[in-house]
Amino acid sequence: MPDRHHTRRLRFGYWMPVFGGWLRNVADEGMSIGWPYIRTLARRSEELGYDLTLIAELNLNDIKGVDAPSLDAWSTAAAVAAVTTQLEVMVAVRPTFHPPALLAKQAASLDQLCGGRLTMNVVSSWWAEEARMYGVAFDQHDDRYARTSEWLDVVDGLWRSPRFSYAGRYYQINDAILQPKPLARPRPCIYAGGESEAAKELIAEKADAYLMHGDPPERIAEKIADLSQRRQRHGKPPLIFGMAAYAVVRETEHEVEAELARITNVQSSAAGYANYQQWIAGTQLERAMSIEEYSVSNRGLRSKLIGTPDVVQAQLDRFERAGLDLVLLQMSPQLEEMERFSRLVIERRAEGAGMAALASARA
Numbered sequence: 362m363p364d365r366h367h368t369r370r371l372r373f374g375y376w377m378p379v380f381g382g383w384l385r386n387v388a389d390e391g392m393s394i395g396w397p398y399i400r401t402l403a404r405r406s407e408e409l410g411y412d413l414t415l416i417a418e419l420n421l422n423d424i425k426g427v428d429a430p431s432l433d434a435w436s437t438a439a440a441v442a443a444v445t446t447q448l449e450v451m452v453a454v455r456p457t458f459h460p461p462a463l464l465a466k467q468a469a470s471l472d473q474l475c476g477g478r479l480t481m482n483v484v485s486s487w488w489a490e491e492a493r494m495y496g497v498a499f500d501q502h503d504d505r506y507a508r509t510s511e512w513l514d515v516v517d518g519l520w521r522s523p524r525f526s527y528a529g530r531y532y533q534i535n536d537a538i539l540q541p542k543p544l545a546r547p548r549p550c551i552y553a554g555g556e557s558e559a560a561k562e563l564i565a566e567k568a569d570a571y572l573m574h575g576d577p578p579e580r581i582a583e584k585i586a587d588l589s590q591r592r593q594r595h596g597k598p599p600l601i602f603g604m605a606a607y608a609v610v611r612e613t614e615h616e617v618e619a620e621l622a623r624i625t626n627v628q629s630s631a632a633g634y635a636n637y638q639q640w641i642a643g644t645q646l647e648r649a650m651s652i653e654e655y656s657v658s659n660r661g662l663r664s665k666l667i668g669t670p671d672v673v674q675a676q677l678d679r680f681e682r683a684g685l686d687l688v689l690l691q692m693s694p695q696l697e698e699m700e701r702f703s704r705l706v707i708e709r710r711a712e713g714a715g716m717a718a719l720a721s722a723r724a
Contacts, residue, residue: 370714371681373707374413374451374603375406375690375699377441379432380424383607383691384624386656388425391694394432396440402696403441406448409703410711413449414441415482415689418458421491424658435467442475450475451552453482456508457497461515462537469520469543477544482552482572485509485560506559507531513551513567520548552603565591570601572689575664578676582683589684603687604680607661608698610673610705617668624693625656661691670705677710 376383377399382390392398406414418434421427438452454464472479485505486492492499500508511529518525519539527534543549553564554572564571571588573581585602592600609624611617654662664680666673666688680688692698 371677371685371710372412372687373410373690374415374449374687375411375692375695376605377402377414377416377437378695379417379434379437380419380422381429381431382424382693382695383658383661384656384693385424385658386624386626387693392696394430398696399432399437399441400444402699403445403448405696406699407445409699410707411448411699411703412687413451413480415451416441416453417482418453418455418484419488419491420458420495421488423488427490435471438479439471439474442471442478445478446476448478449480450478451480451482453484455484455486456512457486457492457500457505458495461512461532462519462534462539465516465519466539468516468549469539469541472543472545472549473541477549479543479545480550480552482554483509483513483568484553485555502557503559506555506557506563510563510567513563517548517567550601552601561588561591564588565600566595566597568600570603570687573602573604574660575604575606575662576660577663577665578679578683581680581685585684601686602684603689604664604685605659605661605689605691606664606666607657607659607691608673608702608706609667609692610670610698610702612669612705614669621667625662658691664688666690670709673706674709677706 378392379394381394382392384390403414416434416438419431420433422429422431434452434454438450441448442450468479468481486499489499508531511527511531514529515525515527515532515534518527519534519537520543523538525534525537525539550569551567552570552572553560553568554574555561555564556574565588571584573584576584581604588600588602607624609617609620611620654660665676668676677688690699690702692702
């Protein structure tokens with residue numbers, strides 16, 4: 362489980378492909394949303410040295426188009442937890458879709474059942490069309506974060522208190538009892554992301570970890586410094602810092618260039634591009650994003666984990682020096698690329714760390 366005071370070992374996680382892939386310009390990535398594939402990924406990832414999996418929550422398929430199938434986050438998380446023993450299961454949750462007291466109960470139960478391995482990525486919704494389809498209220502941007510703030514108060518209060526009452530603008534709780542409490546102490550780690558002023562202030566005050574879109578190391582360092590200063594003003598322990606990234610690792614530069622061309626070959630007629638303008642309108646990004654970058658989700662190409670093993674290792678070293686604790690990887694096809702990334706990157710980093718520790722001990 363994540364150390365609230367930073368272990369300084371860069372941890373590696375991956376997005377579970379509950380949408381059937383991550384490329385909006387490739388219709389079939391060979392990544393089934395069926396249980397045999399998901400189960401294989403979860404079990405194999407533990408063997409390969411991955412620390413966690415993030416299970417995103419959308420009721421519509423943002424990647425392959427709204428008519429394509431996608432898995433529910435929470436039922437998938439329960440299934441993944443049941444077939445793993447060490448993997449941190451980070452499941453996304455959107456406050457507008459989950460009454461906080463019921464979600465607190467659900468999460469506490471799952472955390473008990475998986476031995477304290479549950480963590481949560483709290484996401485303030487951005488997709489107005491999805492909300493309308495599912496009969497859920499869609500607040501304006503800052504109102505969504507105001508709701509999320511109250512939602513976090515209720516969840517945290519129920520996890521910590523024998524009885525809990527709350528009277529807010531969005532939620533009212535009367536002398537509620539929640540048992541059992543989560544196994545993780547003082548609570549399951551709460552991750553959250555966002556680039557607006559409202560998002561960053563909320564995260565600094567009430568989350569445990571900050572998840573960022575992909576960006577170069579120098580930009581990540583700036584964000585870490587900003588959130589760390591905000592966190593200090595609230596008198597809270599240090600945040601954990603994570604970043605989304607799309608990884609392409611190959612033995613030769615020619616292979617790297619060919620793969621990069623494949624995943625950014627924009628097909629404007631692809632179903633996944635239909636949501637591009639809605640996504641831009643529903644978020645408040647610090648910097649503009651091109652439609653080519655949108656071919657890969659979560660701005661993952663900007664992290665530049667693309668190249669030969671030595672190039673990628675050097676880039677990871679830069680992120681680690683910037684203060685990053687966690688990289689959340691997307692790859693396609695997921696299983697084959699996770700195998701490759703583990704062999705060419707994770708194993709070599711572990712070997713390098715072991716040799717450095719041995720040299721230090723001898724000095």
